[in-house]
Amino acid sequence: MGFNSTQLAQASLVTQIGGAATSAVGSYYGAKSQVSSMQFQAGMADINTRIAELGAQQELYKGQQQTGTLTMKAGQIKSSQRAAMAANGIDLGEGNAAEVQASTDIMKEVDKNTIEANAVRSAWGYRTQGVNYQNDALVKRAGADSISPFASAATSLLGSASGVAGSWYNYSRNRDSIQAPAPVESRSW
Structure with missing residues (x-):
C-alpha cells in the first residue's frame, strides 16, 4: 500500500501544523515556568532580606551586651583600684590616684566606643546585604512581570506560521500542476 505525493504532502502539512501548535504550547508553558521561577527567586530574596535585618539587629544587641560587660569589668577594676589606694592611705581625689582613676575611665570609654563602632559597622554590612537582596527581589519581580506566556506562544506560532x-x-502549486491535464498533441498522419 503506497502513498502518492499528494498524500505525503498533506501529511507533511498536518505534521507541520501539529509541530507549530506543540511549539506554541511549549513556549507558553516554558514562559510560565520562567515566571514562576523568577517569582520564587524574588520570594527567597525577600526572606534573605529579613534574615539580613535579623543579623543586623543581632550585631547591635551583641554590641550592647559587650558594652554592658565592659562597663561592669571597668567598674570592678576601678573599685579594686580605689580600695587598694584607700587601704594604703592614698587620697583618692588628688594626684596620681585621681589620674589613675581618670585613665581607667578613659580606657573604658575608648573600648566602649570601639565595641559600639564595630557593632554598627557589622550591622551596616548586614543591612547593605539586605538592600542588595531587596534590589534582587525587585529585579526578579520586574522580569517576571515582563514575561507574557501568551505572547511567547503567539510569537512561536507566528514564527512557525511562515514555514507552514x-x-x-x-x-x-504542485497540486494544481498535477491536476491540470497535460495538453494532448494532435498528430495528423
Missing part, C-alpha cells in the same frame, strides 16, 4: 504557509503554497 510556505509549505501550503508549494503544496497548492
Whole structure:
C-alpha cells in the first residue's frame, strides 16, 4: 500500500501544523515556568532580606551586651583600684590616684566606643546585604512581570506560521500542476 505525493504532502502539512501548535504550547508553558521561577527567586530574596535585618539587629544587641560587660569589668577594676589606694592611705581625689582613676575611665570609654563602632559597622554590612537582596527581589519581580506566556506562544506560532504557509503554497502549486491535464498533441498522419 503506497502513498502518492499528494498524500505525503498533506501529511507533511498536518505534521507541520501539529509541530507549530506543540511549539506554541511549549513556549507558553516554558514562559510560565520562567515566571514562576523568577517569582520564587524574588520570594527567597525577600526572606534573605529579613534574615539580613535579623543579623543586623543581632550585631547591635551583641554590641550592647559587650558594652554592658565592659562597663561592669571597668567598674570592678576601678573599685579594686580605689580600695587598694584607700587601704594604703592614698587620697583618692588628688594626684596620681585621681589620674589613675581618670585613665581607667578613659580606657573604658575608648573600648566602649570601639565595641559600639564595630557593632554598627557589622550591622551596616548586614543591612547593605539586605538592600542588595531587596534590589534582587525587585529585579526578579520586574522580569517576571515582563514575561507574557501568551505572547511567547503567539510569537512561536507566528514564527512557525511562515514555514507552514510556505509549505501550503508549494503544496497548492504542485497540486494544481498535477491536476491540470497535460495538453494532448494532435498528430495528423
